[in-house]
Every structure is written in structure tokens, then in C-alpha cells.
Amino acid sequence: MRLDAAIADVRAAETAVLNALALVGARHEGDHDVVHMTRTLRRLADANVVALAPAAERYGATRDPGPAPVLPRTPDAGLALLHDLRALHLRYAEASIDWVLLGQGAQAARDAELLDVVSRCHAQTLRGLKWTVTRLKEAAPQALTS
Amino acid sequence: MSVQRVDRIANPWGTRTPVGPGEPWPERVDELLAEGAEPERWVQTASVLHSDGDAYDVAVQDGRIVGVRGRGADRVNRGRLGPKDAFGWQANASPDRLTEPLLRRDGELRPVSWDEAMDAIVARSRALLEERGPGALGFYTSGQLFLEDYYTLAIIARAGIGTNHIDGNTRLCTATAGEALKESFGCDGQPGSYEDVNHADAIALFGHNVAETQPVLWARMLDRLEGPSPPRLLVVDPRRTLPARRADVHLAVRPGTNLAVMNALLHEVVANGWVDEGYVAAHAVGFEELRETVAPCTPEWAAGICGVDADAIRAAARLVGTAQRLLCTVLQGFYQSHQATAAACQVNNLAILRGMLGRPGCGVLQMNGQPTAQNTRETGANGDLPGFRNFANDDHVADLARVWNVDPLRIPHYGASTHVMQMVRYLEQGTLPFFWVSATNPLVSLPEAGRIRSVLASDRVFLVVQDLYLTETARVADVVLPAATWMEKTGTFTNADRTVHLSEQAVDPPGQARADLDIWLDYARRMDFRDRDGGPLVHWHDPESAFEAFKACVADRPCSYEGITYARLREGSGIQWGGERLYADGRFFAAPDECETYGRDLLTGGLLDETEYRALNPDGRAILKAADHVPAPEGPGDAHPLRLNTGRTLFHFHTRTKTARAPQLQAAAPDVWVELAPVDADRLGLAEGDLAEIASARGRIEARVRVGGVREGVAFVPFHYGWWDAPDRPSRAANELTITAWDPVSKQPLFKTGAVRVTKLADGGGRPAPAPTNTASAPVDGDVPETRGGPQAEVAERLP
Numbered sequence: 001m002r003l004d005a006a007i008a009d010v011r012a013a014e015t016a017v018l019n020a021l022a023l024v025g026a027r028h029e030g031d032h033d034v035v036h037m038t039r040t041l042r043r044l045a046d047a048n049v050v051a052l053a054p055a056a057e058r059y060g061a062t063r064d065p066g067p068a069p070v071l072p073r074t075p076d077a078g079l080a081l082l083h084d085l086r087a088l089h090l091r092y093a094e095a096s097i098d099w100v101l102l103g104q105g106a107q108a109a110r111d112a113e114l115l116d117v118v119s120r121c122h123a124q125t126l127r128g129l130k131w132t133v134t135r136l137k138e139a140a141p142q143a144l145t146s
Numbered sequence: 147m148s149v150q151r152v153d154r155i156a157n158p159w160g161t162r163t164p165v166g167p168g169e170p171w172p173e174r175v176d177e178l179l180a181e182g183a184e185p186e187r188w189v190q191t192a193s194v195l196h197s198d199g200d201a202y203d204v205a206v207q208d209g210r211i212v213g214v215r216g217r218g219a220d221r222v223n224r225g226r227l228g229p230k231d232a233f234g235w236q237a238n239a240s241p242d243r244l245t246e247p248l249l250r251r252d253g254e255l256r257p258v259s260w261d262e263a264m265d266a267i268v269a270r271s272r273a274l275l276e277e278r279g280p281g282a283l284g285f286y287t288s289g290q291l292f293l294e295d296y297y298t299l300a301i302i303a304r305a306g307i308g309t310n311h312i313d314g315n316t317r318l319c320t321a322t323a324g325e326a327l328k329e330s331f332g333c334d335g336q337p338g339s340y341e342d343v344n345h346a347d348a349i350a351l352f353g354h355n356v357a358e359t360q361p362v363l364w365a366r367m368l369d370r371l372e373g374p375s376p377p378r379l380l381v382v383d384p385r386r387t388l389p390a391r392r393a394d395v396h397l398a399v400r401p402g403t404n405l406a407v408m409n410a411l412l413h414e415v416v417a418n419g420w421v422d423e424g425y426v427a428a429h430a431v432g433f434e435e436l437r438e439t440v441a442p443c444t445p446e447w448a449a450g451i452c453g454v455d456a457d458a459i460r461a462a463a464r465l466v467g468t469a470q471r472l473l474c475t476v477l478q479g480f481y482q483s484h485q486a487t488a489a490a491c492q493v494n495n496l497a498i499l500r501g502m503l504g505r506p507g508c509g510v511l512q513m514n515g516q517p518t519a520q521n522t523r524e525t526g527a528n529g530d531l532p533g534f535r536n537f538a539n540d541d542h543v544a545d546l547a548r549v550w551n552v553d554p555l556r557i558p559h560y561g562a563s564t565h566v567m568q569m570v571r572y573l574e575q576g577t578l579p580f581f582w583v584s585a586t587n588p589l590v591s592l593p594e595a596g597r598i599r600s601v602l603a604s605d606r607v608f609l610v611v612q613d614l615y616l617t618e619t620a621r622v623a624d625v626v627l628p629a630a631t632w633m634e635k636t637g638t639f640t641n642a643d644r645t646v647h648l649s650e651q652a653v654d655p656p657g658q659a660r661a662d663l664d665i666w667l668d669y670a671r672r673m674d675f676r677d678r679d680g681g682p683l684v685h686w687h688d689p690e691s692a693f694e695a696f697k698a699c700v701a702d703r704p705c706s707y708e709g710i711t712y713a714r715l716r717e718g719s720g721i722q723w724g725g726e727r728l729y730a731d732g733r734f735f736a737a738p739d740e741c742e743t744y745g746r747d748l749l750t751g752g753l754l755d756e757t758e759y760r761a762l763n764p765d766g767r768a769i770l771k772a773a774d775h776v777p778a779p780e781g782p783g784d785a786h787p788l789r790l791n792t793g794r795t796l797f798h799f800h801t802r803t804k805t806a807r808a809p810q811l812q813a814a815a816p817d818v819w820v821e822l823a824p825v826d827a828d829r830l831g832l833a834e835g836d837l838a839e840i841a842s843a844r845g846r847i848e849a850r851v852r853v854g855g856v857r858e859g860v861a862f863v864p865f866h867y868g869w870w871d872a873p874d875r876p877s878r879a880a881n882e883l884t885i886t887a888w889d890p891v892s893k894q895p896l897f898k899t900g901a902v903r904v905t906k907l908a909d910g911g912g913r914p915a916p917a918p919t920n921t922a923s924a925p926v927d928g929d930v931p932e933t934r935g936g937p938q939a940e941v942a943e944r945l946p
Contacts (some may be wrong), residue, residue: 031571032886036779037750043776077575124680130752138561138568141310146282146577 003109006102007056008063011049013095015065016018017128018045020088023071028081034135041128055114078143082136089132095125149944154934155814156920158229158796159357159365161943164373168345171366175225175944178232179205179213190646190716192639194290194632195799196231197320197514198222198360199641201719202231204633206652211235211633220719222340222645225944228361230799230811235536235633237807238653243614244628245657255626260658260668263625267582267670270446270608274580277305278557282310284569284578287586289319289516289526292637292649294516294692295662296527297699298684299584302666304526306675306683310558312579313529313566314522315586317894319515321565322481324523324530325892326490326512328500328743329771332736332763333704334523334534337497337728338473338509340643343367345507348469350380352493353404353479354513357388358796358921360532360642364389368840380465381478381563382407384791385821385862387922395462398857399452401789402484402778402899407459408492409775411449413440414463415499425501429732431763432770436495439772449774453857471507473502478515479792483898488748488773488893497769504730511642518639524705525696529563529893532696533703534735534742537562538756541739549699551677565893566592567886572602582725584612584662585629589619590801590868594893595877596845611667615803616867629662630655636689637663638715644722645671646707648715663689704735729768737766748773751890755809778899779887786842786901788826788861792880793898796921798866806871810939817916818878819906820849821862824926827853834927835910842902845882853926861902863925 025135055061071087074080099122106114152160154176163172179185185205193200201220205213214235216225247263248255274282278371285303286529287296296314324334331337343349343366357364370377371392381393382404390396399407415421416437426433445456445463452459474497480489494510502508514520526532535542537559542594547554564572569594570579581602591599602609603622609654611623620626634655640646655661660668667684675683686692690712697707710721735741744759746752749769754762763769782789798805805811820840822832832838835853840861849863856862863880872878885900914930917923 030574033567033888033890036887037890039779040749040776064660078577127747127750128753130747130754131750134746134750140562141558141560142281142572142577145279146572 001109003105004059004061005050006098006105007059007061010095010098011052011056011061012065013091013098014048015093016043017091018042020071020091021045024084027084030077031081034081037131041131044124046127048124051117051121055117069141078139081082081139082143085132085139086138088133089129089136092125092129092132094136096122147944147946151940151942151943153935153939154229154232155810155933155939158361159368159921160226161945162372163369165344165369166374169348171224171344172946173218173225173367175216175218176227176232176942177213177215177942178309183207183212185212189304189633189650189652191633192720193231194517195230195234195804196228196360197516197519197642198228199517199546199645199647199720200226200231200360200362201647202226202227202586204235209653211653211941217719222641222720223362224591226365227941228364228855228886229797230805233806233808233810236809237804238631238633242616243656243659244616244626245659245714246628247658248626250624263627264668264672266625267610267669270580271673275431277789279307281311283307283309283576283580284564284582286566286569286583286586287515287522289314289316289519289522290585291518291662292639293518293521293668293696294637294689295523295527297532297667298663298692300526301550301684302670304557304676304707305552305894306670306673308556308558310561311564311569312527313563313569314527315591316516316522316528317566318447318591319478319481320519320523321529321894322486322490323476323512323514325487326494329491329745329748329769329891330494330739331734331768332766333734334530334644334742335704335724335728335735336511336644337503338511338643339722339726340366341726342473342509343370345471346377346473347466347471347507348378348380350466350472351389352382352474352476353476353483354477354483355383355385355387355389355479355922356475358794359477359515360431360513361796368807378461378465378469379564384857384860385922395465397454397457397458397462399454400406401791401860402781403452403775404480404489404493405485405773406443406448406451406577406775407454407646408489409440409443410445410459411463411466412436412492412495412499413443415447415467415496416440416459417758420467422501425732426499427528428769430498430770431588432772436770436772439774467500472497472502473507473509473511475511475513477513481894482896483774484778485775485895486889486894491748491771495770498770504727504732508833509727514642517641520640520644522640524700529565530742531559531754533700534705535703535766536742538744547615550683551679551681552683553678567893567895570598570601570714576606579606580608582610585618587617587619587803587868589622589860590879590881591895592909593881594844594886595879597886610828617803618870622728627665628657628659629665630659634659635661635663640723640927644724645720646710646723647720648712663692680821692833704800734766734768736763738764738766740766746891748891749776752821779861779896780885780899780901782859782901786903788902788904789859790842790883790900790902791860791898792865792884793857793862794866795864795918795923797918800866801868804865809934814933814935815916815918818864818867819845819852819853819915819917820929821854821856821917821923822904823856823858823860824853825858825941827851830904832904832906833910834925834930835912835914836906837908837910839905839907840883840902842900844885844936847878847880847882849878850910850915852923855925856927861904865897900926
């Protein structure tokens with residue numbers, strides 16, 4: 001049984017999302033919607049980590065999520081928002097695929113309780129993923145042409 | 147028939163004409179003529195100071211307007227006038243109208259010819275297009291111009307310049323109405339009709355202080371309330387508005403918690419089996435997700451968040467859950483607050499769950515604030531493509547390109563149009579150096595006024611302002627264009643229940659002022675915009691040809707104006723597009739190939755794509771969209787313990803550019819005030835009339851205190867008061883205080899969610915606050931003199 005590793009991967013990925021959300025919100029205080037939405041999304045990611053805790057305990061997933069990631073800085077404000085949201089998007093993508101893997105494992109292990117957690121939490125991660133795509137598409141035309 | 151004279155400042159809704167269920171609303175023709183006036187002719191028009199669409203004629207004598215009279219035959223008002231209809235026209239003749247173009251030279255605005263002004267605008271437009279491309283130019287228009295104006299601006303911006311930066315100040319008033327309809331029904335379009343008031347057995351007003359925003363619509367409701375078999379009334383509003391005083395149930399929720407109370411109401415509707423399961427099964431998708439979302443939202447849960455009694459929520463749910471003919475209306479209390487679209491969608495959900503659509507008395511009115519807001523949505527002068535086309539649907543874009551005879555790539559459709567708050571960000575960052583503002587006053591009306599001032603007054607922005615007066619915004623412009631106003635130009639506009647009215651030119655504009663349509667036609671000519679065959683892109687030349695061009699653009703769209711012509715509007719009065727009610731057959735404009743949007747996640751605004759929408763809603767049903775309540779971006783804390791709620795008063799409109807110039811209206815509400823509940827006033831040592839400072843994390847204002855009917859923990863400040871007529875005082879604009887934040891779906895700013903501190907500055911010395919006493923701002927102190935207009939405010943009412 002290697003579900004402990006899959007759980008630890010999800011937790012690390014969601015923690016990376018949390019850190020990236022905090023960083024993006026702090027760096028782009030002039031983009032007010034980004035500040036407010038990253039705060040809302042942190043609540044969702046926080047809740048995901050909390051929801052995973054009982055399963056982590058049951059499977060003994062004790063691996064530390066590791067240090068917060070570093071996002072490189074871009075001097076141009078418009079491009080900086082693109083780069084940072086893109087980095088956030090990739091964190092979400094990683095968390096999303098980790099939920100998929102954990103979900104497959106939970107099905108194989110016939111762990112209905114864990115499967116329920118995965119299905120609820122993954123939906124929230126996908127919501128963050130979708131927001132980053134939407135916001136990136138909104139920001140790109142002006143940042144890349146003006 | 148009898149005629150009586152009524153002080154319509156003291157009694158803004160006039161004399162009652164009670165009516166029973168299903169009966170037609172009686173005529174009551176209101177008339178006001180200036181002293182000694184002998185009108186030579188009467189000219190047809192409708193309201194421009196609110197969204198009700200009251201139809202009336204203005205009296206003309208010696209080239210001047212001398213009075214007004216309601217149109218008894220019109221379906222909207224049956225002859226009635228609201229106070230702004232009765233008195234607002236006087237502002238047209240104000241001596242401080244702009245009469246010549248102004249151009250900034252050596253730091254000062256100086257009079258120039260039209261040629262010089264337009265040359266300056268065209269030169270800057272061309273230079274920026276060449277150097278930086280279309281994304282360097284932005285247009286911000288209004289909710290008060292005419293359909294013909296908007297449509298012309300939309301083609302100029304979208305296909306002439308080719309910019310995606312076009313929005314209206316409708317973003318502040320009606321954006322959430324449009325978005326909520328799109329999310330729930332796949333497409334914009336008001337489902338209900340004002341006639342539903344006459345048939346309903348229950349009316350629910352969600353954040354809609356109808357007595358002040360649409361006084362004639364409230365008169366219609368009052369006539370039902372005072373007639374036989376009156377409807378039951380539910381009001382959700384943090385203030386004790388006049389409708390709240392008449393309500394069977396009033397939920398005075400904390401600002402920023404609308405979604406929580408709505409989810410609790412839906413929880414009760416589901417839990418008590420009040421769902422029309424047949425209707426939902428046949429006509430909606432998404433019920434399972436909605437049921438799961440509202441399952442934990444008990445009245446007790448919502449009571450804690452919203453600060454209202456759980457039993458009152460139950461009573462409210464019973465009222466809407468057991469009604470046989472339920473009419474729901476929604477306005478700024480929801481639209482300008484936290485989770486605006488999500489909350490407004492839950493009202494749509496209520497109607498869908500109960501099967502209350504498309505039948506007499508069963509309707510939803512997602513209201514507008516402004517008279518012509520509906521037209522910005524239809525013409526594409528706000529965030530949408532013309533004719534409710536879907537920017538993400540290539541066929542819709544190709545169809546628009548066919549109508550305009552341009553390459554589809556010339557019309558930006560890589561996303562929704564840039565909303566005004568994002569344009570402000572681009573102005574701030576320097577990537578949008580050209581900004582053309584028409585018929586709106588963003589320096590006073592946009593949130594966080596200090597920020598807006600610094601952005602718009604910056605040398606980096608070439609600011610064009612097209613207006614009637616030297617507004618706060620015009621004062622910092624680089625070019626000021628004097629515009630003709632309502633009654634000085636011809637055009638059509640559409641009210642909140644899809645009624646189209648014609649407004650004819652009655653008098654000449656002052657000096658060299660020009661009609662907005664003529665200004666933009668002139669700009670299009672000078673810019674030499676061409677279609678793909680080399681013909682003129684804008685091929686119309688006057689209001690009627692512009693109207694016909696718009697009709698061709700929307701001919702196959704849900705908002706088709708087929709059959710509506712200037713001639714028919716002249717012969718009769720207002721005509722609804724789409725008929726009395728939309729969706730009578732439970733059929734929506736929601737099929738994947740037809741819908742205006744593939745939808746957004748209500749919590750984040752994240753866009754769904756075509757594939758997701760096809761999977762969700764292949765048959766084009768109504769969509770029950772759900773969302774969880776989350777806390778607002780800013781709540782009360784130690785430094786700022788009160789919740790700020792900004793809003794309007796009956797007697798003013800927007801930033802008072804017109805209403806302050808109408809003596810009766812100005813006298814009724816002459817200055818800013820702050821409204822507090824008695825318990826909060828006591829705690830702060832404040833009494834009626836005391837001068838207080840209201841401060842947020844962003845700014846401060848001073849205002850006199852009205853101890854009134856707002857709920858505990860809330861400070862209400864009217865947003866109308868700028869500084870053009872109080873230049874020597876510190877700013878009194880409510881937006882000095884408001885937060886820069888907007889709804890993630892509709893992008894409507896959160897004017898009604900923020901935190902402030904109120905402290906006493908000086909004793910009032912027995913002088914009351916300058917707030918009306920016969921509106922939501924009524925005082926608790928019975929000694930305050932009542933609001934009166936006197937003989938100047940008397941209107942003749944011809945009763946049946």
C-alpha cells in the first residue's frame with residue numbers, strides 16, 4: 001500500500017498552491033481582484049489540506065510538504081502578473097493531477113471515505129485552476145501588445 | 147374624473163388608485179406647468195432619471211421646455227410622474243450648460259472650435275493606433291444616452307478602432323442583472339413584466355428599494371397593497387425602507403451576506419417540498435448541485451451570518467414558498483454587494499424551483515438603475531457583443547462581422563470586453579493612455595475616489611469628456627465636448643421591462659452643443675473607418691437610420707426589435723420587445739449554439755468552455771447555479787467597526803449633475819448625511835444633526851448624522867454628493883470611503899460592502915441632518931421638520 005505517498009504528494013502540492021496564492025496576492029496589490037480572489041482561494045486550499053488530515057493520519061502520511069516555492073520576479077507589472085499567474089496555474093495543475101492519482105488509488109483500495117474527500121477537494125482545486133486560466137486570458141492581450 | 151393638486155415632494159408617489167388582482171391599473175395623469183406657461187405643443191418622451199421608463203410629454207413654448215404631462219395610454223406609468231420626472235427637466239435650461247468645446251492648453255481648459263477639438267482627438271487616436279495599437283484606446287459610456295448613440299459607439303470602438311476596451315457606467319448599476327440572467331437563462335433578457343405586479347399574490351423585493359429607485363413602480367405596488375386581496379410582501383434590505391415598513395416579512399440582513407440568506411431561503415423551499423418538481427424536471431438543469439449546496443444552509447446557520455432571526459427567515463421562505471403567483475425583483479442591494487451575481491442567481495433559482503416564470507404574476511425582474519441601461523446591454527456598449535452575441539462562439543462573431551461587413555478578426559473577441567475597473571488599472575499602469583468618457587462622472591461615481599482622481603488627472607492619460615456640464619471629471623479632462631441632452635435630440639431607449647420609448651427633439655441644444663450621435667458620426671467620418679469593401683463602416687446618418695441599422699444587427703437575435711419603428715412609437719406609446727413576458731413556454735435562449743455565454747463559476751468568475759456547457763446543458767434549459775457564501779473582502783474590525791452601505795435617495799440621480807439643478811429636488815435633499823441606527827448613535831455619543839467624520843482605510847468625509855432606520859452596525863451614506871457645488875469643503879463623496887473590489891462574475895464594484903469608523907466632530911445644535919424625512923432616511927426623532935416642497939412642488943393629478 002503506497003497511498004501514504006500519494007496523500008503526501010497531494011498535501012505538498014496543495015501547500016505549494018497555498019504558498020503561491022499568498023505570494024501572488026502580496027506581489028500584485030494594485031490588481032485588486034487578484035488580491036481578493038487569492039484570499040478566497042486560500043480558504044479553499046486550506047480547507048483541502050484540513051479535509052485530507054484524517055486520511056493522512058490513517059495512512060501514516062507524515063512526509064513534510066517541503067519549503068515554499070520561489071517564484072522569479074519580472075520587472076514589468078503587466079508581464080509580472082502573467083508570469084506569476086502562470087506559475088500559480090502550474091501549481092494548481094500539479095495539485096489537480098495529484099488528486100487524480102490519489103482518487104485512482106482510493107478506488108483501488110475501496111476507501112469510500114477517502115474517495116469522497118478526493119472528489120470534493122479536487123473540485124475546489126479545479127475551480128482555482130479554471131480561475132487562473134480565465135484571469136490569464138483576460139490579462140494577456142494588454143500585457144503582450146500594449 | 148377629478149383634478150387635484152398635490153405637493154409631490156411631500157408625497158412623491160401621489161394619490162392612490164387602489165386596484166385588485168388581475169385588474170388593469172387605472173390612469174392617473176400627472177401634469178406640471180411652469181407659472182403662466184401656455185404651451186405651443188407637446189413632445190413625446192420618457193424618463194431619463196431612473197430605469198422605470200415613465201412615458202410623458204413635455205410642453206414647449208418659445209423654444210423652451212415649460213412643463214410635463216404623463217402619457218395616460220402608456221403601459222408603464224398610465225400617466226403618472228415620479229418626482230424626478232416632474233421636476234428634473236428644469237436642469238436642461240441651467241445657465242451653466244457647456245456651450246462650446248474646451249481644449250487643455252498650458253494646463254488650462256480653453257474654448258475652441260469643434261474642428262480644433264475633434265482634430266485633437268483624431269490626431270491622438272491616429273498616433274496611438276500607429277504606435278501602440280487599438281489596446282491603447284478605451285471608451286467609457288453611460289446608462290443615459292440613447293440606443294442609437296450606444297450602437298454607433300459600439301461599432302466605432304469594436305470594429306473601427308478594434309479595441310476591446312468599451313464599457314458603460316451600467317457596470318455600476320445593471321451589470322449584475324445582465325450577468326445573472328445570462329448565467330440562469332443562457333442569455334440576457336428581462337423575463338418579467340410590470341404587469342406582473344397586478345397579478346401577483348406575493349412580491350419579494352431583494353435589495354430593491356423600489357419606492358426610491360422607481361417611484362412609479364412603487365405606486366403600482368402601493369395600489370395593489372391598498373386594494374382588495376393585496377399581495378404578501380417580503381423585503382430583504384439592511385435599511386427600514388418604505389417597502390420594508392409595508393412588508394409582511396422584512397429581513398434586515400448585514401451588508402455582504404445576501405448569498406447566505408438566499409441559500410437559506412432555498413434550503414427551506416427544498417426542505418419543505420415547495421419545489422415544482424415537474425417544472426424543474428422539464429425545464430432546468432443543475433438541481434442536484436444546488437440541493438447539495440443549500441443542504442447545510444439552515445435558517446439557524448444563516449441567522450448567525452446575516453444577523454437576522456431564524457424564524458423570520460422561515461417566515462420569508464414560507465411566503466415565497468407557498469405563493470401561487472410570485473413576483474421577485476432585485477436591485478442594487480444585491481448588485482452592488484458582495485457575491486452579487488451569485489446572490490442574484492439564487493433569486494432566479496427561486497423562480498425556477500417554484501415554476502414561477504412566464505405566467506401572469508409569476509416573474510423575475512432583474513432591475514436596472516439607469517434609464518437606458520438596457521440598451522448598453524443590447525447594443526454592445528458595455529461588456530457584451532451587440533445583440534446578446536457570445537464572444538466565445540465563433541459563429542456569433544462571424545455573424546456580427548457579416549452585419550458590419552468586416553473581417554471577424556477586426557472585432558476583438560478573445561475575451562469579455564474590458565470592464566471599467568480593469569480599464570482604470572490599465573490607465574494606472576500607463577498601457578491605456580486614451581480614455582473617452584461620455585455622459586458619466588467617474589471621479590465621483592467610481593469606488594475609492596482618491597485613487598480614481600490620481601489616475602484620471604494624470605498627465606499620462608489623454609482624457610476626453612463629453613457631457614452637459616463641467617462635471618468633476620470634465621474639470622480634469624484634456625478635451626471637453628458639449629453635448630445635447632434629452633429633449634434636445636431624438637432617439638429611443640428601453641426600460642427595465644423591455645418597453646421601448648421614443649424621445650423626440652423638442653428644443654435646440656444651447657450654444658454649439660451637439661447630439662452625442664452627431665459627435666460620434668463626426669469622429670467616424672474624420673477617422674475614415676471603412677468596411678471590407680471600402681465603404682463607410684458607419685453608414686447611417688441620423689437617429690432613425692441608426693435605429694434601423696441596429697434592428698438589422700439584432701434581427702435574428704433574442705432581442706429582436708422587429709416591428710418596432712419610429713412611426714409606430716410615434717403613433718402609440720411604449721412597446722415591449724419580446725412581448726409581455728419571456729419564457730412563457732419554458733423555452734430559453736440557452737441552447738449551446740444560441741446562448742450568450744457558456745457561463746462562469748459563480749464563486750471565482752472562471753469561464754466554462756463550450757464543451758463543458760454542451761455537457762451541462764445540451765437541451766438549452768434554465769441553469770440552476772449554486773455557490774457557497776464566503777466572507778466579504780472587507781468586514782468590520784477594531785479600527786473600522788461599522789459596515790458601510792452607500793446608496794441613493796429618491797430625489798437625486800447619480801452625481802446630481804441634473805437633479806441638483808432642479809430646485810425642488812435639490813431642496814428636498816440638499817447635502818450629504820450619514821445614517822445610523824439609534825443604538826450605534828448612542829454608543830458613539832451622536833445625536834440627530836451632529837457633524838461626524840466617517841473614515842475608512844482609504845479616505846474620510848464629513849457629514850451630519852441622521853438617526854434613522856438602518857440596521858445596527860451599519861452606516862449608510864448617499865453617494866450623490868461630489869464637490870462641483872461645494873468647492874471649498876472637504877470632499878463629501880461617499881466613494882472616498884469605498885473599497886476597490888468587484889464581483890468576480892459581473893465585475894460590478896462593491897459599493898455596499900466596506901468598513902468605516904464614525905466619530906463626532908461637532909454638536910448639531912438642534913439643526914437636523916439635511917436628509918429627507920419621507921423616505922428610507924426617515925428620522926426616529928419626531929421633532930425633525932417633515933420634507934415639503936410647497937407650492938412650487940404642486941403637481942396636478944387627474945384621477946379617474
